[in-house]
């Protein structure tokens with residue numbers, strides 16, 4: 001797919017967590033294309049560093065485990081020192097997490113899932129707010145999921161954490177609206193990435209295989225890719241979206257709508 005850069009993030013500094021792979025990597029690439037300086041934060045050091053180097057001087061990699069508050073706060077402070085401000089914080093890092101029926105879900109895996117996917121977003125939101133409030137500007141974008149707005153689209157812990165991300169974002173938006181800081185969620189449906197390959201095929205390296213499978217099942221025959229979410233993310237952190245606050249933008253090709261019982265009952269004979 002070809003995209004034309006509009007330069008709508010020119011002069012902005014953006015941090016993306018989970019930027020070494022999948023959706024976060026696609027966002028980092030697009031944000032740099034759109035003129036931003038981008039800090040790629042992840043625990044996958046080799047992949048993240050290689051991607052940042054391929055993007056040139058506008059991109060830097062920083063090792064951040066989003067479950068470690070000091071590391072999250074430190075990355076935000078370094079970005080501010082280096083670039084003078086933090087314009088957007090994209091809390092995207094995630095994992096598939098605890099699997100299985102509720103009666104046998106491991107408590108340790110539950111805790112780990114919530115730590116990465118909800119507490120990690122809390123740390124990113126908290127420390128972004130700490131620097132954005134005195135700036136009186138900034139955009140926080142939390143990557144939720146369609147599993148964050150509907151049940152049955154993901155494992156229990158994943159679904160609970162993503163619903164928490166949606167709730168946290170809406171709550172924070174009501175506080176920060178008074179100081180010119182926005183907080184929104186992007187709720188993607190399935191796209192071909194290592195996480196989806198792990199969920200569907202049981203192997204995070206089988207991205208081509210899961211992409212082919214998704215294309216076979218897609219009404220258009222086209223596989224949704226991480227890059228297909230990057231325009232929506234760019235919009236939500238850009239100044240164009242100044243009036244969009246506390247929102248959840250679902251980008252899923254209408255799958256959530258199609259899976260709802262309410263929709264089905266109108267169409268089944």
Ligand SMILES: NC(=O)c1ccc[n+]([C@@H]2O[C@H](COP(=O)([O-])OP(=O)(O)OC[C@H]3O[C@@H](n4cnc5c(N)ncnc54)[C@H](O)[C@@H]3O)[C@@H](O)[C@H]2O)c1
Nearest residue numbers: 018021022023043065066092093094145188190191193195
């Ligand atoms: N792939 C999908 O279909 C899909 C759909 C909806 C939402 N999402 C969400 O999008 C986000 C990105 O998913 P993806 O598909 O790109 O997955 P991915 O596995 O390709 O990328 C996730 C990234 O997060 C990083 N990460 C994991 N734990 C971390 C931690 N503790 N600290 C820092 N980084 C960490 C990983 O190293 C990896 O680079 C996740 O929050 C996921 O829940 C994905």
